[in-house]
Structure formats: C-alpha cells, structure tokens
Amino acid sequence: MNFNFYEAKRYKLFILIPIALLLISLVFIPHIRYDSSLAGGITVQFSTTNAITTRGLTSSMASVIPGATASVSRVGAVYTASVTIPENSSIVDANDKLLALYSDYNAYSSAELNLVSASTGLKSDPSNSTLKSELASAQANVTASLSKMSTDLGAELALLSPFISANSSAYSYNSSNAAGMLAVGKDAYSASSSAYKSKVISGMRLVVPFTSYSYEEVTPTLGAFFLNHMIQIIIASFVIIAIAVFAVFRIPIPSLAVVFGAGNDILIALGAMGAFGIPMGLASVGGLLMLIGYSIDTEMLSSIRILKRSEDTVTHRAFSTMKTGTTMTAAAIISFATLFIIAYVFYIPTYIEIAGVALFGLIGDIFTTWFGNTVMIVWYKSSREPK
Known part of the structure; x- marks a missing residue:
C-alpha cells in the first residue's frame, strides 16, 4: 500500500521545499547569459x-x-x-x-x-x-x-x-x-x-x-528590444493566467496557489539556466511559455480534483491526483531529457535552450505542484471541512 504523505499534515514543512528551490534559484538567476539573439552578435x-x-x-x-x-x-x-x-x-x-x-x-x-x-x-x-x-x-x-x-x-x-x-x-x-x-x-x-x-x-x-x-x-539595441518584449510577453501571460484562474475558482487562496506554482516553476527554470550555463535567447522564451502552460495544467488538475470533487477524503484525492500528475510529468521529463541529450551531443543550440528550460522547469514542477500548490489547497480545504 502506498504511503500517503499528505495524511501526515506537515504542511509547513512540505511548503518549505519549493520555497527553498526558489531561494536557490534566485542566487543563480543573475548568472544567466544571453545568446546573440538578445545580447547582439x-x-x-x-x-x-x-x-x-x-x-x-x-x-x-x-x-x-x-x-x-x-x-x-x-x-x-x-x-x-x-x-x-x-x-x-x-x-x-x-x-x-x-x-x-x-x-x-x-x-x-x-x-x-x-x-x-x-x-x-x-x-x-x-x-x-x-x-x-x-x-x-x-x-x-x-x-x-x-x-x-x-x-x-x-x-x-x-x-x-x-x-x-x-x-x-x-x-x-x-x-x-x-x-x-x-x-x-x-x-x-x-x-x-x-x-x-x-x-x-x-x-x-x-x-x-x-x-x-x-x-x-x-545589434545590442535590437537585442535589448527583443529582451524587453520578451519580458512583456511573459508578464502578460501571467496576468491573463491569473485572471483565468480566478474566473474558475473565484476564491483568492486557491487562485494565488496556482499562480504561485507557475511562477515558481519559471524561476526554478531560470535558476537552472544560470547554474548550468544554458543561454537565454528567443528559443528559450518559447520553452518558458510552454512551461507556463504545462505548470498551469498540472496545478489546475490537482486544484480542481481537490476542491470540486467530494469522493473519499481531501488527502486521498490529493494523493490520487499526485500519482496521475507525476506520471504525466515523468513522461514529459523523459521526452525532453532525450531531446536535451541529443541536442547536446550534436550541439544544436536551439534545441538545447528549449529542452533545457522545459526539462529543469518540469523537474521543479514536481516539487512545486505536489509539495507547494497541492499542499496549500489541501491545507485550505481541510481547514474548511467540518470536524
């Protein structure tokens, strides 16, 4: 029988895991280097x-x-x-x-x-x-x-x-x-x-x-233009996602938990880029936007199952959802890991950027979704159920 760690109810301890990854990522984000599409070349x-x-x-x-x-x-x-x-x-x-x-x-x-x-x-x-x-x-x-x-x-x-x-x-x-x-x-x-x-x-x-x-x-001027627009696109995508999530739940805490999860995944991916020397370019922007969509998908999956369904207990629904979600994420990780290895061996910079961003972001998504977002939702739902 699988051990359901959500039943331990050590919510504060679990949430520290994605927060720790966030803090580590913030140390490496300043070390990200830009490729020629952004830095000029x-x-x-x-x-x-x-x-x-x-x-x-x-x-x-x-x-x-x-x-x-x-x-x-x-x-x-x-x-x-x-x-x-x-x-x-x-x-x-x-x-x-x-x-x-x-x-x-x-x-x-x-x-x-x-x-x-x-x-x-x-x-x-x-x-x-x-x-x-x-x-x-x-x-x-x-x-x-x-x-x-x-x-x-x-x-x-x-x-x-x-x-x-x-x-x-x-x-x-x-x-x-x-x-x-x-x-x-x-x-x-x-x-x-x-x-x-x-x-x-x-x-x-x-x-x-x-x-x-x-x-x-x-030119560096054109690269700076691309960089500014890239930042604007990512910010706009987050704003649109936040509006859409709030429209689904209409409750502040679950909505903020979902948006936190997506934002944390992006920061973890950026930290990995700085730590492992993956350059930031127009290709990696595509990887970041793809990662935002995938992050929202897994977090919405867990949030909707926990909040909208009523079978079994909250912790049982959370654990069942985690097994489904991690299977999906594991399949995606294997796919992008394969692409990353092939791109690295044959040195295809565009694929290295896309696959590297997605791969590290998905690894971070496992910790963010199931130890961060899902724990917040379980904590919120449990506190409102009758004793």
Missing part, C-alpha cells in the same frame, strides 16, 4: 564538403575569432555550419554614437524650424519681445546641436578608425553642416561594418573553405 551560416564536427569547428573558430561558437549538421556529404561570434566592441560603441548623431540631428532640425518660425514672425512684428526671446533661444539650440553633432561624429570616427584609416580623407566634414555630418557618420559606419564582415569571412575561410554563406547581424 553575428551569425554566419555556410556549407562545405569538408568533414567537420561541432566541437572541432568551435575550437578552431575560437582560435581565429575569439568568442566564436559553432554548430554543425550533416546531410549526406554536405556539412552545414552555423558560427556565432560576439559583436566587435568598437563597432557596437560606434553604433551608439551614430544613434546619438541621429538624435542630435533631430534636435538640430527642431531648433532650425523654431529659428525660421521666429525669424518669419519678427519680419511682420519686429518689436515683439517674445519672438526675440524665441529667436535667441533657437539660435543657441542650433549652435549647441551642431556642437554636439561634431563631438559625437568625432567620437564615432575615432572608434571606427581601425576600419577606415586607409580612406580617412573621405570622412572629413564641416562642423557647421548638420546634414553633411550625418551623411559622414552613416557612410563611415556602413564602410566599417562591411570591412569587419570581410575580416570575419576571411578568418573563417582560413579554418574551413566555403563559397556561399549568409551573414546576419543583431
């Missing part, structure tokens, strides 16, 4: 008939281009490689200066428009003190904007000098010409990006010869 894909392996190519590429990682797939005699490298720090900083240059130009355009407006007004009303003040302010803003543009452009060109030094005379500029300075900044950045691309491709060809390739770049 360059991905080059190419095909070759040369025999290559993932680990061998990663090692060779890293010796030529520091920080490079690679993955390899094979179809027949053709090997397809995907190499990811971090952005060049000078080009990243120069991109920030170029963005600042755009902002400076917008400020200049606005100030110039105000200057023209005030000048036109003074022609018809020369003694208007307000227009005179606006004219003086606009002139000062135009001068300040030009000065700021010149400073930012100079800083950008200094950062890009390793890539454009051979043709530096082409990037001279007039500090009183805003449109000209913006054009120089754009041209210098474009030329430097092309030069860096050529350097990267040449370095890769020293390791493995190839002809055709694809070159994709994600």
